[in-house]
Amino acid sequence: MRDIFDEMNGTDGEVRAAYAEIATWLAETPPATLRAKREEAERLFRRIGITFAVYTEGGDPERLIPFDIIPRVIDADEWSMLERGLTQRVNALNKFLADVYGAKEIIKAGKIPAELVLNNPAYCPLMENVDVPGGVFTHIAGIDLVRTGANDFYVLEDNCRTPSGVSYMLEDRSVMMRLFPELFARAGVAPISRYPELLLRTLRSVAPPSGANEPNVVVLTPGQYNSAYYEHTFLADEMGVELVEGVDLVVQNKRVFMRTTDGLKPVHVIYRRIDDEFLDPEAFNPDSMLGVPGLMEAYRAGNVALANAVGAGIADDKAVYMYVPEMIRFYLGEEPILNNVPTWDCANEGALAYVLDHLDELVVKETRGSGGYGMLVGPHATKKQRADFARKLRAHPSAYIAQPTLSLSTCPTFVETGAAPRHIDLRPFVLSGANGVKIVPGGLTRVALREGSLVVNSSQGGGTKDTWVLRGPRQSQSQSMNGLSQSQEQT
Amino acid sequence: MLARAAEHMYWLARYMARMDSLARLIEAAQLMAGMSSEAEEWLSALIAAGCDNEYLAKREAVTPQGAAHYLCCATDNPSAIMNCLEKARINARAMRTACTRDMWDAVNEAWLESRAFGAKDFSLTQLPDTLDWVRTVSTRFSGAYQTTMLRNEVYWFTRLGTFIERADNIARILDVKYHLLLPAESSGVGGMLDYYQWTSILRAVSAVRSYQWVYREEVKPWNVAELLILRPEMPRSLRRCYDEIVTCLEEISQIQGGRRGECHRLAGAISSQLNYGRISDIFQTGLHEYLTDLIDRSADLGSQISAFYMR
Numbered sequence: 077m078r079d080i081f082d083e084m085n086g087t088d089g090e091v092r093a094a095y096a097e098i099a100t101w102l103a104e105t106p107p108a109t110l111r112a113k114r115e116e117a118e119r120l121f122r123r124i125g126i127t128f129a130v131y132t133e134g135g136d137p138e139r140l141i142p143f144d145i146i147p148r149v150i151d152a153d154e155w156s157m158l159e160r161g162l163t164q165r166v167n168a169l170n171k172f173l174a175d176v177y178g179a180k181e182i183i184k185a186g187k188i189p190a191e192l193v194l195n196n197p198a199y200c201p202l203m204e205n206v207d208v209p210g211g212v213f214t215h216i217a218g219i220d221l222v223r224t225g226a227n228d229f230y231v232l233e234d235n236c237r238t239p240s241g242v243s244y245m246l247e248d249r250s251v252m253m254r255l256f257p258e259l260f261a262r263a264g265v266a267p268i269s270r271y272p273e274l275l276l277r278t279l280r281s282v283a284p285p286s287g288a289n290e291p292n293v294v295v296l297t298p299g300q301y302n303s304a305y306y307e308h309t310f311l312a313d314e315m316g317v318e319l320v321e322g323v324d325l326v327v328q329n330k331r332v333f334m335r336t337t338d339g340l341k342p343v344h345v346i347y348r349r350i351d352d353e354f355l356d357p358e359a360f361n362p363d364s365m366l367g368v369p370g371l372m373e374a375y376r377a378g379n380v381a382l383a384n385a386v387g388a389g390i391a392d393d394k395a396v397y398m399y400v401p402e403m404i405r406f407y408l409g410e411e412p413i414l415n416n417v418p419t420w421d422c423a424n425e426g427a428l429a430y431v432l433d434h435l436d437e438l439v440v441k442e443t444r445g446s447g448g449y450g451m452l453v454g455p456h457a458t459k460k461q462r463a464d465f466a467r468k469l470r471a472h473p474s475a476y477i478a479q480p481t482l483s484l485s486t487c488p489t490f491v492e493t494g495a496a497p498r499h500i501d502l503r504p505f506v507l508s509g510a511n512g513v514k515i516v517p518g519g520l521t522r523v524a525l526r527e528g529s530l531v532v533n534s535s536q537g538g539g540t541k542d543t544w545v546l547r548g549p550r551q552s553q554s555q556s557m558n559g560l561s562q563s564q565e566q567t
Numbered sequence: 568m569l570a571r572a573a574e575h576m577y578w579l580a581r582y583m584a585r586m587d588s589l590a591r592l593i594e595a596a597q598l599m600a601g602m603s604s605e606a607e608e609w610l611s612a613l614i615a616a617g618c619d620n621e622y623l624a625k626r627e628a629v630t631p632q633g634a635a636h637y638l639c640c641a642t643d644n645p646s647a648i649m650n651c652l653e654k655a656r657i658n659a660r661a662m663r664t665a666c667t668r669d670m671w672d673a674v675n676e677a678w679l680e681s682r683a684f685g686a687k688d689f690s691l692t693q694l695p696d697t698l699d700w701v702r703t704v705s706t707r708f709s710g711a712y713q714t715t716m717l718r719n720e721v722y723w724f725t726r727l728g729t730f731i732e733r734a735d736n737i738a739r740i741l742d743v744k745y746h747l748l749l750p751a752e753s754s755g756v757g758g759m760l761d762y763y764q765w766t767s768i769l770r771a772v773s774a775v776r777s778y779q780w781v782y783r784e785e786v787k788p789w790n791v792a793e794l795l796i797l798r799p800e801m802p803r804s805l806r807r808c809y810d811e812i813v814t815c816l817e818e819i820s821q822i823q824g825g826r827r828g829e830c831h832r833l834a835g836a837i838s839s840q841l842n843y844g845r846i847s848d849i850f851q852t853g854l855h856e857y858l859t860d861l862i863d864r865s866a867d868l869g870s871q872i873s874a875f876y877m878r
Contacts, residue, residue, distance in 0.1 A: 123672060123675065123679075124668075124671075299661075300657070300660050300661050305660075306663075309663035309664050310663075312664045313664045318569055318572075319662075319663070319664045320569060321571070323571065324569050324570070324571050335569065335570045335571070335878075336568055336569055336570055337568050337573045337720060337724075337823070337877070338568075338823045338826060
């Protein structure tokens with residue numbers, strides 16, 4: 077694992093231009109100050125109540141996702157490439173979804189196996205030929221990116237259902253600005269605070285005709301015991317819309333209403349943070365207490381918009397993932413700007429043999445798994461773990477895919493011993509409405525806090541960082557900032 | 568506004584007000600216990616808090632430490648102060664979007680601080696400090712919502728919760744102590760003990776100073792009753808509470824284009840009775856009967872509000 081690309085120091089130890097301010101700041105600030113700031117950050121997060129509920133492991137159920145005070149920086153050129161790549165990719169994913177629930181051209185053209193799509197548990201036959209408002213299926217997509225070199229970004233996976241984490245992106249920024257205002261004054265960071273406004277605009281753009289004038293948008297949450305409940309409240313609050321639970325909604329004559337103190341009021345757009353199978357006990361899981369009976373009927377009748385659309389999960393299936401570059405070529409006639417990670421589909425016999433032979437260098441994932449569970453990181457596993465996993469692989473090969481163990485880039489992270497490199501990824505949030513794609517400059521940077529670990533998931537000891545996209549080329553900033561920063565320095 | 572939101576905000580405010588009333592009640596009990604019968608003072612605090620029966624079923628006898636612990640933090644007492652705080656936070660968290668950041672801070676920070684409390688914080692020596700803390704928490708919450716909330720339905724339902732709870736608490740305290748105020752009991756010219764007993768009622772609702780400002784004379788039982796039932800300038804009097812309740816319900820009705828229900832009629836009826844009542848008449852018909860009737864009608868009002876708005 078030599079030659080790991082570090083976001084600040086590259087591979088040659090030379091501080092990269094985008095990190096000049098960070099490097100100076102780290103050099104000038106005594107560790108005791110940083111430590112104090114980190115504690116202050118933790119107090120702020122607790123106070124605001126940004127906690128992440130984990131009920132399975134005992135201990136304090138309201139835990140904080142650790143926040144690291146050293147930001148991750150992306151320069152303007154890098155971002156412009158990422159933005160184009162993300163827009164392209166999400167456009168293709170939306171076209172793919174509209175296609176597989178409609179004409180199925182891509183299957184007819186033989187670009188993706190029919191069976192992989194149509195027999196996939198993530199494929200929702202109920203959605204066939206449903207006229208989805210604005211033709212958009214994945215209104216909010218979280219695309220997980222990793223970097224392995226100065227110019228090498230890869231898409232690790234697409235999240236097309238109900239990606240979470242955007243509240244951390246926004247709160248990390250506001251805590252960071254509160255802790256280190258002088259740093260922002262110097263660095264020229266692009267703002268991200270418009271996200272809620274853009275999200276609301278996106279949601280309103282797909283309102284059905286009945287709500288075209290004054291669409292009533294709501295956020296549907298499973299409730300306060302859901303691990304992402306804070307985010308649901310945050311987004312509803314920032315958008316100024318009602319946060320509802322299933323019991324607050326009722327369907328009458330295929331129209332959706334919410335129960336208010338003044339009787340029933342129509343609902344036009346539901347940003348739902350409940351999984352498909354719990355949305356409507358009449359259409360899916362009959363035991364669901366979270367959903368709204370009759371919702372699917374109202375949806376299929378075109379009287380309400382759901383974001384994201386039901387059935388969008390077929391686009392982020394880990395086996396379908398392999399075909400995204402093909403989707404881009406097929407629907408857009410373009411070459412993909414962002415690369416996929418080379419992937420072996422274990423359903424394929426040749427691939428399975430290769431994977432079994434190279435378990436010690438591959439990462440193997442369940443195609444239906446998420447959150448970093450059910451995966452094997454070959455190089456970090458013991459012999460026994462690999463042997464156990466090989467057995468599972470042989471038993472259900474089609475449930476797995478494998479990828480090379482990428483040497484994820486590292487970023488300086490404040491740990492007990494001071495600033496040290498830790499592996500990171502990036503999840504930008506891509507908004508698709510009736511009038512196109514919008515991305516705020518940034519995303520959620522997740523960091524694997526354990527030394528050497530490649531697993532960044534919050535449920536597995538991952539933390540987050542503020543993500544800076546710089547507004548323009550470095551040089552012009554330092555010129556414009558000349559003489560301005562001195563008086564603001566604090567140590 | 569969501570019906571469920573109205574319910575959560577209403578109960579959030581009720582639990583925060585209940586903490587406050589309990590703190591004042593316990594403070595008075597502790598103070599008075601030094602001057603009269605200890606067990607009796609603490610028992611009447613338990614009665615006023617509505618948990619004497621459960622206490623006696625679970626504990627052997629009323630002791631100052633036992634009662635204080637039960638009212639403050641016993642896990643098996645659902646209306647202990649610490650459990651009120653817990654429930655207040657659950658309601659606030661369930662409707663985070665309806666709370667302003669300052670309101671949430673007031674509740675959540677108190678809850679975070681309370682997690683560090685141990686038995687020692689509720690010992691009789693530490694109790695006054697802890698009760699001060701409780702009152703500060705409640706006052707901060709009131710201040711936070713008064714100063715930061717939009718004057719929309721959410722606000723009026725929160726405020727409604729505050730005054731419904733306050734009215735209920737004051738009526739209960741009066742009802743526990745009403746016998747002290749009866750002419751028969753106090754006909755003997757105000758001895759020292761009577762004087763302390765009457766003041767104990769004032770203390771339980773933090774109204775000793777107010778009494779002096781309003782009446783400028785020695786403490787007399789009918790004045791105490793009048794102050795806490797009928798005086799409009801007394802912020803915790805039943806009349807003041809009901810005036811506020813009527814205002815809240817009217818404001819909500821205005822927002823909803825004049826929609827009214829049985830709860831509006833009931834609140835109006837109770838409020839007029841308090842507005843036009845005379846203390847001499849109340850004593851004539853019987854203070855206890857008067858209070859019992861009021862407590863029953865308040866309970867009815869509570870269920871009418873929830874039937875009309877929160878279903």
